[in-house]
Amino acid sequence: MAVKQVFRVGVDVGGTNTDCVILNPEEADKPQRGIRSAFKTPTTPDVTYGIAKAIEGAISGCTDVSRGSISAVMIGTTHFINAIVQADADSLRKVAVFRICGPYTKENPAFLDFPPILARIMNGHVAYLDGGLEFDMREIMPLDEDQVRAECKKVIAKGITDIAVCGVFSPLDIEGRHEARVRKIILEEMPDADVVLSRDIGQLGFLERENATILNTSILKFARHTIRGFKRAMSALGLSCPLFLTQNDGTIIAADAAENTPIKTFNSGPTNSMSGAGYLAGLDTASGQLPNAQVIVADVGGTTCDVCALLPSGFPRQAGTWVDIGGVRCAFPMPEVQSIALGGGTKVEKHSDGKVYVGPESVGHRLLQEGLVFGGSTLTTTDIVVASGNEKIGDVSRVADVPEDVVHDARLRIKQLLENAIDSMKLSADDCICVMVGGGSIIQMDDLKGVGQIIRPQFHDCANAVGAAIARVSGQIDIVKVLEGLDEDKVIEEVCAEARQRAIDAGADPANVKITEIENLPLQYVQMRASRLVVKAAGPLSAKSLLTSDPLWTHNPGHAVNSTHPQETPPKIAKSTNATKDLRDFIGSPSAHINIATYRPEVDHNGTWWVSEIDCEFLATGSSILACGGGGPGYMCYMAARAALQKGHRMPVVDIASLPDDTWVLGNISYGAPTVTLERTPSGTEGIDATDALLTMFPGVTMGAQIALEIGGMNAIRPLLTGIHYNVPTVDADFMGRAYPRLYIKTPCLYDVPAFPATQADGNGNVVTVNKATSIRKVEKIHRKAGAELGLFSQLVIPPMSIATARRVGCLGTMSLAWYIGRAVYQAKQEKTDIMKAVVQANPGGKVLYTGKIVNVHRYVSSGGYTEGAVRLKPIGSDEREYGDELDGAETRDLHFPFQNEYLFAELIDPETPNSALNASDRDTKKRMPDAGNVVAMVPDLISLVGTDGYALGTQDLRYGVRVSVVSFVANPHWYTERGVATGGPREFGYDMEFKPLGPAYYEPKRVMEEFRPAQ
Structure with missing residues (x-):
């Protein structure tokens, strides 16, 4: 009689221990939740041995489970990400980056936003190659094969064999015209090279995709050895069932596929732990629902502690548009996880300055050899637990001589690290419930500030393995x-x-x-x-489907699975070889190192504000909210500004009142489509080329200052960068007070200030000037058509304007406003207060309209060539609500937002309304008119969708499932005039309805220069 294949084997390979569980999903309703056996063993340098021992131990502990009754093995691991978090030079390899970009992307060079220590380890070579594609698959420049071969020779001379190839718009390159060709050339020159194409790693978003490709390439050989070790373990055990690895999003991938894209499994350990914790706590059962409180899971392993907010459904809160992997910004769908270097094997050291340090180094898998209580010579957090009398592990006498002050200080530091990590996931300062899992969770010895209850469910020390088994x-x-x-x-x-x-x-x-x-x-x-x-x-996973599933590899007892590598060396376990103790080497965020409440920007006695890296961070976040969905992605300009400051450049901002009336001011604005600006990042010369060309038409004009043409997104920081080139300050003002999609929807046009000649440049040597036109709308049409030929991304400059005129027609104080909003976001995150309330307090002319989840995103291109569409939100469901959400009298209707680069209005709708009744699907479809009584905000007032991290989502960032809050602000008084409403109101965008003001009075921004100027 055939043996029924019903059991799942879940394995988690951590930096310290390897856990295994055997689970029968058909018994999930029983007290032990279908878990038949669990086994833990130290992770070993020989991964094959460690895996085999864990699975063998679990099978031996369950007499009614035979090898033939196992339907699948799922393995999850923090193994790979440990090497990134610890910056382990033994497991990470130098990478050569081949950018196929033509003149573009150079304002943001590769490795720019890597933590310094990772950049030093991974940055082996960067080549900027001719080529790259436009949004419509035209070539930016032809690919130069000789150039590629010349770069290969440089890489060979450096001894590098790991190459990341990233081409502009490569994810849309279905035919493989550039990245695939470059790989072919590289392999002709370097047959033994490992070449990773970015199109195999991520989607649109050049910087994030390149970062992920670099990490994947650096860890590739280590990951490949590790995965082949997994296969050998199964072969040695006589298992012939399918082998899967768990991915970052909680799904599984065939082992062979995972060898080429290990980054897709980088964060599967924390993901599995979170879902496993929810499963073990019974959050998916009616009887297991926890009280109305925010729930945080802390998974403490041997090397790292991973913290995530857990929803009542048992699944973790999802991250927004990007995630942080070891301090590197990448784009992946995965839970919002905070990882810190703290585990049972973390080293504890007292330095000559008398201070006790906990981590970031760890003995990891060698805890049983190197920890004091196990006969070693290294003091670890586990030794501190034993010395404190909280556990009796190993030889207790070996920690009897550990000084009391070391024990006390280390214990306090462990407590602080856990509290800070948990706080980073909380949405309010109120006490949370913490589900503590992981074998290293014994290091939690004390009550934690901000935690009202700590739960350790059954099998808590193998939650990762449980999560893998149910993936x-x-x-x-x-x-x-x-x-x-x-x-x-x-x-x-x-x-x-x-x-x-x-x-x-x-x-x-x-x-x-x-x-x-x-x-x-x-x-x-x-x-x-x-x-x-x-x-x-x-x-x-369906049990029935596995009954007829073929194994993903052929079982051949006694032989290595991959016969081409019979002598393959077992992979090394990630361990830190870095001696630095400066956390600034690991963390890229400037504001992470300061007390934001007491931070003072640099303003001199003359009232000039000298922008710092911290200020840039605040400006980028604040301007993302003022962008109303448009303005282009600001991150690239923010990083370019930081790079300029690090090179010693200065960025002054002045109040408009401090400049003489006859000073000439110019500004440039990003002109194009949001999708393109995410992908074809700037060369840095676009605005300079356009400005130089325009100034030739005004021989008597000497520029005295720069100004932002719009305060939204990347355009808020652009004048700071352009000002460096011309050595002029930036005025604390702009000409929109928000972001708008058209050239003529700016405040100077409301007062007939000349808007042409206007010049745009693409950074590739092409400059277009409209010297004269019949109207400003005609200028817009001409430049739009030219912009398409220029690749849908350029910088555009309007005529010089006197300060006297700019003062009369501009939106004043908006640079300061962006700074105050950004500071409010980061201060709220640091102090664990409500982010959205902080944003509204920073700009009192506004209100929070809604909190919900994106359930539909619709995009199309209008007859005018603009990216249009709509986004739909639903209220947070009962299984998705977190502590602090309003439950009584909460809004039950959906919220619908049409957009044209920017959000146009917010309309409450019946949840039964089909999307087809809301969304235009044709360029010539007449726009649906909403019920005016259900419209809660509309242009020209500002509408912004803000993620849980406080950063606003541009229309290019919208995706299914993201949780957002909706905030709206009153527009500048210029827009409340009759002409302002006609130019920037709903009728301009095709909606024949009367403007309905938001309500509160306009808030006149306070000035950074006034508040922080030193007393005379």
Whole structure:
């Protein structure tokens, strides 16, 4: 009789221990939640041995489980990310980066936003290659094969064999025209090289995709050895069932595929731990619901502690548009996890200055050899636990002589590290419930400030392995669809159905497959309306499907799985070889090192504000909120500004009142599509080329200052960068008070201030000037058409203006306003107060309208070439609410936002209203008129969608499932005039309705220069 294959083996390979559980999903309703056996063993240098011992131990502990009854093995690991977090030079390799970019991206060089220590370890070589693609797949420049071969020779001379290739717009390069060709050339010159293409790692968003590709490349050989060790372990045990690795988003991937993209499994350990903790705590059962309080999971291993907010559904809170991996910004769908270098094997040292340091180094897997209580010579946090009398582990006598002050100070530091990590995930300062899991959780010895209750569920020390065993199966579709003449909703549903079917074909339970991600990326300025659709579905693994599943590799007892590597050396376990103790070497955020409440920006006696890196951070965040969904992604300008400051440049900002009336001021603005600005990042010469060209038409003008043409997004910081080149200050003002999508929707045009000649430049040597036109709207049309030819991203400069005129027609104090809003966000995060309330307090002319989750994003390109669409929010459901959410009398209606680069209005709608009734799906579709009584905010007032991290989402960042709050501000009085409403109100965007003011009076921004100017 055939043996029923029902059991799942979940394995977690940590830096210190390897855990294994055997679980029967058909017994999830029983007290032990289907867990038949659990086993823990120290992680060993020989991964094959460690895996085999863990699985063998779990099987031996369960007499009714045979090898033939095991349907699948799922392995999750923090192994790879440990090397990143610890900056382990033994496991990370030098990487050569080949950017296929032409003249672009150079304002943000590779490794720019890496923590200093990782940049030193990984940065082996950076090559800027001719080539790259425009948004419509035209070549920026032809690929130069000789140039690629010349760079290969440089890389060979440096002894580097790991190469990351990142081309502009490569994710849309279905034919493999550039990245694939470059890989082919590299392998001709370097047959033994490992070449990773960015299109295989991530989607649009050049900097984040490149960062992820670099990390994947640096860890590739270490990961490959590790995964092959997993296979050898299964072979040695006689298991022939499928082998999976868990991915960052909680789904599983075949082991062979994971060898090439290990970064997709980087954060699977924390993900598994969070879902495993929720499962063990019974949060998916009616009887297991926890009280109405915020719930935080802390998973303490041997090397790291991973902290995440857990929803009552048992799943972790998702991150926003990007995530932090070892201090590096990457774009991945994964939970919002804070990782710190604290675990059971973390080293404790007293230095000559008398201070006791805990970490960041760890003995990791060698705890049983190096820890004092185990006969070693290294003092670890586990030794501190034993010395404190909280546990009897190993030889207690070996820590009897540890000085009391060392024990006391180390214990206090452990407590502080845990409190800070938990606080980083909380949304309020109120006490939370902490679900403490992981084998290293014994280091939590004291009550934690801000934690009202600590729960350690059964099998808490193997929550990662439990999460691996219950991981889901996914299916993904990435396809370009022509939508002309079709019902877009129907097309998307068909693609969703195909994604669901792929998940089912991969082994997911048909009854429980859900869509987890929808990306709708219109292809702009194409003859036929078309869109790239990326849809992902996931569901729990079906036991039935595994009965007929073929193994993912062939079982051959006694032999290595990969016969081409019979003598393969076992991988080393990540361990820190770094001697530095300066956390600034590991953390890139300037404001992380200060007390924000007491921070004072540098303002001199003349009232000049000298912008610092901290100020840039505040400005970037504040301007993202004032951008109202537009303004382009500000991160790249923020990092470029930081790089300039680090090189010694100075960035002065002055109040407009301090400049003589006859001073000439100029400004430049990013001109193009948000999707392009995320991908074809600037060269840094665009604005300078346009300004120089325009000034030739005004021979009597000498520039005295720069000004932001809009305060939203990247355009808020751009004048600071341009001002460096011309050695002029930036005026604390702009010409929109927000962001708008058209050249003529700016305050000078409300007063007939000349708007041409106007010049735009693309950074590739192309400059276009409209010297004369019949109207400003005609100038807009001409520049838009030219902008498409220039690749949908350029910098545009309008004519010089006197300070006297700028003072009369500008929106004053907006640089300061952005700074105050940004500071409020970071201070609220640091002090654990409500971020949205802090934002409104920083700009009292506003209100929080709604908190919800994005459930639909619709995009299309209008007949005018603008990216239009709508986003729909639903209220936070009962299983998704977190502590602090309003439960009584909460809004039950959905919120609908049409946008045209920026959000146009916010409308409450019946939750039963179909998307097809709301969204235009054709360029010529007449826009639906909303019920005016349900509109809660509209242009020209400001509307912004802000993520849980306090950073606003641009329309290019919108994606399914992200939690946001909606905030609205009263517009500058210029926009409340009759002409202002006509120019920037709803009718300008095709909605024939009367403007409905937000309500409060306009808030006149206070000035940074006034508040912080030294007393005379």
